[in-house]
Amino acid sequence: MKKIFGFALVMALLASCGSGSDGYSLNGTISGELAEGTQVFLKTTDSLNKLIEIDTATVQNGNFSFAGTQNEPKLYYIFLGTGQGSIPFVLENGDIDMKFQKDSLRYAKVKGTVQNDLFNGFQEESRQLQERFNSMRNDMQAASQQRDTATVTSLREEFLELQEEAKNFQINFPKENPNALISAHILGNLMAQRVLSEDEVLEIFETFTPEVKQSEPGKQLQKQLDKVKNTQIGNVAPEFSAPTPDGNTLALSEAKGKVTLIDFWAAWCRPCRMENPNIVSVYNKYHDKGLNVIGVSLDARAEDWKKAIEADGLVWNHISNLKRFQDPIAQLYNITAIPAAFLLDENGVIVAKNLRGPELEAKVAELLN
Known part of the structure; x- marks a missing residue:
């Protein structure tokens, strides 16, 4: 089942919504007993998405503060002492107010700038949805233990309805907030999880304001969409080796x-391994008529890759850079999840994507017959 929630989605912000010349002032208030001098860490992520420490403050009388200048609004995190958890927020020029209970960081309130207000609103709605999910799961578990099948069936139907509501919330937010940086992150998440088709993502992205498109997350999404355009049905498949x-x-x-079937897979990918027998069957049936398969593995270990080829009886061509999703071919084809596949005609034009089972055989038969 696809993951619908990505409530800690990364944020950044458009320069036109809160990037003045006076810098930022972040003032935090913590409730609950906390030792004087407890350290508060201000962190963000680098180009490799690894956390890096930017600044440190100490708690005095339940308060802490940071000040400086932020060239471009970006997602940052507050870490309290050596405890677990963090508070995501948008660091941007302006006055930012943060309040939280020391044992409930996830319920922190951040406000004072446009993008933090937008982010806080999204987080609040997400938390409410998650709480409803948790409550419903608990009710289902209790009903199941009591063997109350009628209640379980009813709750299961409500659970599916709530899933649809959560999905629609994430789809509608970027549609209704084209000026919010969170929208770029949500949309990228929806595309990565294949909740929306590439064409649907592109349609929503085109409604974003120029500032959002030119922001860091906007540019990242634009690069992904450019790759999508290159691998859309009707285009010649990009060359690789x-x-x-x-x-x-x-x-x-x-x-x-x-x-030609370009099949992105890996030894560690269970759905890929489950699909392999079907590809073997189609290959054996149509190879003599002109079907070729080239497997592009996103494995990291050559031993695992080779063992899986032999174990699954994959007798076609195989290649791999052994870099998992950092594989340049995977990046060229914008592969964020596997299995993924592209079917090409005799001219190398992409005619279908991600066909499996009977659909794959039917399309191959249509092209060869």
Whole structure:
């Protein structure tokens, strides 16, 4: 089941909504018993998405503060002492007010700037939805223990309705808030989880304000969408090459047939391994008629990759850079989840994506017959 919630989605912000020349002032108030001098850490992420420490403050009388100048609004995190958990917020020029209970960081209130107000509103609605999910799960568990099948069935139906409500909330937020940076992150998350089609994502992205499009998350999403455009149905599949299991190099152009399936998979990917028997069946049935398959593995260990090829009887061409999702071919084709597949005609034009089971065989038969 696809994950619908991504409540700690990263944030950044458009320069036009709160980036003055006077810098930022972050004032925090903590409730609950807390030792004087407890450290508060201000952190963000680097280009590799790793947390880096930016500044440190100490708690005095339940208060702390940070001040400085932020060139571009960006998602930052507050960490309290050595405890677990953090508070995400948008660090941008302006006066930011943060209040929280020392044992309930996830319920922190952050306000004072436009983007933090938007982010806080999104977080609050998300928390309410999550609490409803948790309550419903508890009720289902209790009913199940009491073997109350009627109640379980009723709650299961309500649970599915709530899932749909949560999904629609995340889809509608970027539609209704094209000026919010959170919208760019939500939309990227929806595309990565395949909740929305690439065309739907592109349609929503085009409604965003220029500031959002030019922000850090906006530019990242634009790069992904550019890759999507390059691999849309009707375009010629981008060329690539990579090492084979025996150490040679194989290019897509060398592996093409009358019909070609580019299959992104990995030994560790259970859904991929479950789909492999179907691909084997289709390959055995149509290879002599012109079907070729080239498997692009997103494994990290050559041993695992080679063992899976042998175990699953995958007798077609295989290549891998052994870099998981950092594989340049995966990035070229904007692969964020596997299994993923592209079906090409005799001219190398993409005619279908992510076909499985009977749908794959039907399309291959149509192209070859």
